[in-house]
Amino acid sequence: MLALRGACYGPAVFRRVLVANRGEIARRVIRACRALEIETVAVYSEADADAPHVREADAAFPIGPAPARESYLRSDSLLRALAASGADAVHPGYGFLSENAAFAAAVTAAGACFVGPPPHAIATMGDKATARRRMREAGVPVTPGTGVLPDLAAAERSAAELGYPVMLKAAAGGGGIGMVPCEDAAALRRGFASAAARAKAAFGDGSLYLERLVHGARHVEVQLAADRAGAVVHLFERECSVQRRHQKVIEEAPSPVADAALREALGAAAVRAARAIGYQNVGTLEFLLAPDGAWYFMEMNTRLQVEHPVTEWTTGVDLVQLQLRLAAGEPLPFGQADLAQRGHAIELRIYAEDPARNFLPSPGALTKLVWPSGEDVRVEAGVEEGARVTPFYDPLLAKIVVRGETRERAIERALAAVDATIVEGVKTNLALHRRVLCDPAFRRGELSIHYLARLLQRAVEG
Amino acid sequence: MPTRVEAQITGSVWKIERAVGDQVAEGDVLILLESMKMEIPVEAPCAGRIAEIRVQEGASVEEGAVLVVLE
Numbered sequence: 111m112l113a114l115r116g117a118c119y120g121p122a123v124f125r126r127v128l129v130a131n132r133g134e135i136a137r138r139v140i141r142a143c144r145a146l147e148i149e150t151v152a153v154y155s156e157a158d159a160d161a162p163h164v165r166e167a168d169a170a171f172p173i174g175p176a177p178a179r180e181s182y183l184r185s186d187s188l189l190r191a192l193a194a195s196g197a198d199a200v201h202p203g204y205g206f207l208s209e210n211a212a213f214a215a216a217v218t219a220a221g222a223c224f225v226g227p228p229p230h231a232i233a234t235m236g237d238k239a240t241a242r243r244r245m246r247e248a249g250v251p252v253t254p255g256t257g258v259l260p261d262l263a264a265a266e267r268s269a270a271e272l273g274y275p276v277m278l279k280a281a282a283g284g285g286g287i288g289m290v291p292c293e294d295a296a297a298l299r300r301g302f303a304s305a306a307a308r309a310k311a312a313f314g315d316g317s318l319y320l321e322r323l324v325h326g327a328r329h330v331e332v333q334l335a336a337d338r339a340g341a342v343v344h345l346f347e348r349e350c351s352v353q354r355r356h357q358k359v360i361e362e363a364p365s366p367v368a369d370a371a372l373r374e375a376l377g378a379a380a381v382r383a384a385r386a387i388g389y390q391n392v393g394t395l396e397f398l399l400a401p402d403g404a405w406y407f408m409e410m411n412t413r414l415q416v417e418h419p420v421t422e423w424t425t426g427v428d429l430v431q432l433q434l435r436l437a438a439g440e441p442l443p444f445g446q447a448d449l450a451q452r453g454h455a456i457e458l459r460i461y462a463e464d465p466a467r468n469f470l471p472s473p474g475a476l477t478k479l480v481w482p483s484g485e486d487v488r489v490e491a492g493v494e495e496g497a498r499v500t501p502f503y504d505p506l507l508a509k510i511v512v513r514g515e516t517r518e519r520a521i522e523r524a525l526a527a528v529d530a531t532i533v534e535g536v537k538t539n540l541a542l543h544r545r546v547l548c549d550p551a552f553r554r555g556e557l558s559i560h561y562l563a564r565l566l567q568r569a570v571e572g
Numbered sequence: 573m574p575t576r577v578e579a580q581i582t583g584s585v586w587k588i589e590r591a592v593g594d595q596v597a598e599g600d601v602l603i604l605l606e607s608m609k610m611e612i613p614v615e616a617p618c619a620g621r622i623a624e625i626r627v628q629e630g631a632s633v634e635e636g637a638v639l640v641v642l643e
Contacts, residue, residue, distance in 0.1 A: 177584070462608070463608075470580065470581055470610075470612065471581060471583075471607045471608035471610055471612075472581075473581075473582050473583075473607065473608065501581070501582050501583040501584065501606075501607040501608055502608075503608065503609065504608055504609045505608040505609075505610075
């Protein structure tokens with residue numbers, strides 16, 4: 111892999127890294143540290159004392175009771191573990207405190223290195239209204255929309271100008287919380303107060319803004335990497351249109367619709383955006399790609415993405431090792447011209463949930479677990495046979511990643527991987543993956559963010 | 573004839589949306605459960621008056637546990 115190649119690097123960028131996460135991503139970070147000869151420190155809640163990431167780390171510290179807000183979201187507990195462990199860096203993974211600017215600043219203040227962007231970049235992109243303004247200023251197209259709205263009357267005026275349908279969004283938001291699609295003025299009037307209350311409860315800030323809904327859009331995102339000296343590259347796009355409830359289910363690289371011109375345009379916009387906000391480390395710009403070919407900035411994820419393996423398997427870059435090197439102040443080991451996409455990679459997220467009951471989560475004991483294997487299959491699992499899937503954390507059991515020389519080959523391998531997988535004891539979305547992989551529209555690459563809902567609707571109707 | 577409203581999933585009680593004595597319509601959200609980072613609404617299966625709420629916010633509940641009794 112490219113990031114491993116440079117013989118100019120020392121053997122270890124940090125002495126000891128605390129991994130402030132759990133599940134598959136904690137294991138992934140531990141693996142990357144091991145390859146760089148860095149010691150690892152795990153943290154765990156009471157529900158995770160027997161989890162594999164705890165066993166695989168060189169040391170482990172308990173950080174509190176099972177609920178995430180009493181453990182993995184407790185900045186003070188993590189900082190105590192950091193001090194006790196003597197780690198010189200913290201890798202936040204994704205989710206939890208990974209996009210919390212105050213936590214990043216606290217880690218730095220404690221004398222350790224936060225493996226991620228500087229706090230100001232996290233804060234800028236975390237406020238969705240500010241992010242939209244900064245992107246517009248940087249010449250990156252954003253969906254037509256407003257700044258923060260003072261009240262319902264202003265929202266109604268703006269919506270009339272934008273044209274319905276519109277989407278009401280929380281300025282401090284994320285993860286689909288506080289998002290209300292409004293077909294008309296009546297829906298906007300009905301939804302405004304409750305969206306504000308929800309945003310206030312979830313983020314401590316009830317500020318709302320409006321965006322015009324882009325019908326039939328795809329979700330295409332660009333991976334970027336930036337070093338401390340200001341060099342920025344992009345590592346091409348990922349297609350993540352197969353979603354349920356704003357959560358990705360299948361991701362792939364490259365996008366089946368991206369041609370060289372679109373790839374170049376999105377990549378250049380991502381690099382421009384990163385430069386404009388003084389970004390460092392790896393990050394992702396998410397775009398909506400409209401059926402007419404227009405594209406718009408949606409949001410930036412200032413962290414490692416769940417779906418980073420499809421980029422790793424098409425570019426040959428180990429993104430987690432790259433994160434660690436960049437955080438330690440090393441320069442990017444490649445320029446844009448050194449990077450290319452080769453072949454095709456697909457990631458299937460295996461969730462403990464029941465697609466037949468509107469994706470209701472399915473906690474329980476994993477009585478049997480068999481994963482696929484092979485040179486072109488990579489499984490990133492957070493659980494083991496015999497373990498309990500608890501209701502405390504997200505329902506991701508594992509990611510199955512496959513690659514092939516072409517998209518068709520990758521789809522065939524993905525199907526074989528699904529067929530070789532056995533999960534008993536909890537309900538999963540494995541059968542849904544099979545349906546998607548066999549669906550002619552998916553095979554033709556005809557996707558939108560409504561694709562999965564429509565596929566399920568078709569099944570209900572007939 | 574009282575109606576027992578059960579948790580459809582193992583998780584925790586995130587928010588109790590109504591109070592004892594409230595008159596509710598079929599489909600009204602009584603309680604929000606949280607499981608695996610998802611918010612799961614528990615709705616009234618029929619119209620009625622809330623006679624009893626058997627859980628508190630923050631409590632852990634098993635699938636099938638009785639949360640609310642309607643009459």
